[in-house]
Amino acid sequence: MFxxxxxxxxxxxxxxxxxxxxxxxxxTEKAAVEIPVAxxxxxxxxxxxxxCPNPNCPSHIAYEVDGRKFLxxxxxxxxxxxxxxxxxxxxxxxxxxxxxxxxxxxGAVCSICGESYIAx
Ligand SMILES: [Zn+2]
Ligand SMILES: [Zn+2]
Numbered sequence: 001m002f003x004x005x006x007x008x009x010x011x012x013x014x015x016x017x018x019x020x021x022x023x024x025x026x027x028t029e030k031a032a033v034e035i036p037v038a039x040x041x042x043x044x045x046x047x048x049x050x051x052c053p054n055p056n057c058p059s060h061i062a063y064e065v066d067g068r069k070f071l072x073x074x075x076x077x078x079x080x081x082x083x084x085x086x087x088x089x090x091x092x093x094x095x096x097x098x099x100x101x102x103x104x105x106x107g108a109v110c111s112i113c114g115e116s117y118i119a120x
Contacts, residue, residue, distance in 0.1 A: 049104050050093030052078045052086035055118050059088040063108075071118040072108035 002010060019026040051073035052059060059078050060071040078086045079093055086093055096103060099115035109116050 049075060049106070050079045050084070050095050051075060051104055051117050052089060052091050053094045053098070053118060054086065054089050054091040055120055057086060057089040057091060059086065060118060069120050070108040070116055071120060073117060075106070 016026055018024075055071060057078075059074045061074050063070050063072065077088050080087055084093055085091065094104065094117070097110040097113060097115060097117065098119075100110060100113040102110060102112040104117060105111060108118070
């Protein structure tokens with residue numbers, strides 16, 4: 001029946017019986033398929049980071065630590081293509097700490113001198 005192409009009676013039980021009959025080890029385990037994980041796409045700013053020095057710019061994220069207020073520049077809004085101007089308010093972006101002149105990094109406070117980038 002099977003040889004003539006009629007597979008209607010072919011099921012797991014029949015296959016198992018046939019395997020037993022012919023001494024074939026039947027593997028019921030499914031092959032483990034590993035799905036490759038795409039490497040995390042990280043947004044890299046190759047150009048010098050800039051921040052909007054305008055304390056009234058709505059792009060800043062305000063927060064408070066121990067009663068001290070900070071404004072964290074949101075560079076995704078201000079400098080989406082590494083440009084020169086804030087995309088929100090049009091202010092010229094600062095590339096250096098106003099106090100010590102070191103290059104800026106992500107965050108609200110200069111890691112070299114501790115000065116807030118944006119004075120409140
Ligand atoms: Zn701005
Ligand atoms: Zn500094």
